[in-house]
Amino acid sequence: MASVQQVDGGGSEPATEVSEDELFEVLANQRRRFAVHLLKREEPDSIAIGDMAEQIAAWxxxxETAEITGxxxxxxYTALQQSHLPKMDNVGVVDFNKDRGVVEPTPALQNVDLYMDVVEGREIPWSTYYLGISxxxxxxxxxVWLDAWPFVLLSDMAWMIAIVVAFTFSAITHKYYTAEMKVGEPEEPPELT
Known part of the structure; x- marks a missing residue:
């Protein structure tokens, strides 16, 4: 569970728990994922709902944003204002000021990366890949331990090095892949790249 401190107007700082279920519910909708991506790009700044609606409509x-129709x-804009942003505000991942038309990220938004394992098309999740390679x-x-043929053709040290190289290569590939798929990092959301 992610623990987030939110400051209310009275000056006190009540702790608000944002559960995994709540985060997954926020991330279950494409428009909310796009909003999260935009906010992570803008952190720690706020974004106007009109600007957010324009970019999400373009995606x-x-x-391009210049090509979208009114x-x-x-x-x-209407869906964000009436449904998505209030839901995200209630969960605690954004601070949505409807009167000002401004959306601000909260500290809970930083925890969203922990729950995103973007798997596209026929790709397998990294956890399944590592289980397979293990x-x-x-x-x-x-x-090798049983001296089965053809494994006796190489030394035990050679096989150990091969296993270490396989895991190292996998880890480097995984690190590169997750950097490319990080929410808020690339120009477009990961699901559009």
Missing amino acids: ENGI AERKRV GVAVALTGA
Whole structure:
């Protein structure tokens, strides 16, 4: 569970718990994921709901912001104002001031990265990949230990180095991949790249 301190108007600082379920509910909707991406790009600054609606409408339609129509922008603006941003505010990941039309990130927004494992199309999650490579390493170690053919053709040290290289290569690839898919880092949200 992520613990977040929110400051209310009275000056006290009540602790607000943002559960994993609440974060997953926020991230379950594409428009809210796009809003999170925009806010993470703008951190620690606020963003006007109109600017947010304009960029999200452009992403949804696969066009530049200058090309969106008033109807496309209004549709997103209305949904953000009436549904998505109040829900995100209630959970505690944003501070939505409806009167000013401004959205600000909260400290809980930083925890969102911990729950994002973007898997596109037919890709497998990294956790499944590492489980698979660990299984292969165990089977290989067993075959080498039992002196099974053709594993006896290389020394035990060579096989150990091969396993270490496989895990190192996987870790470097994973690090690069997650850096490319980090919410708020690239220009477009990870699901559009």
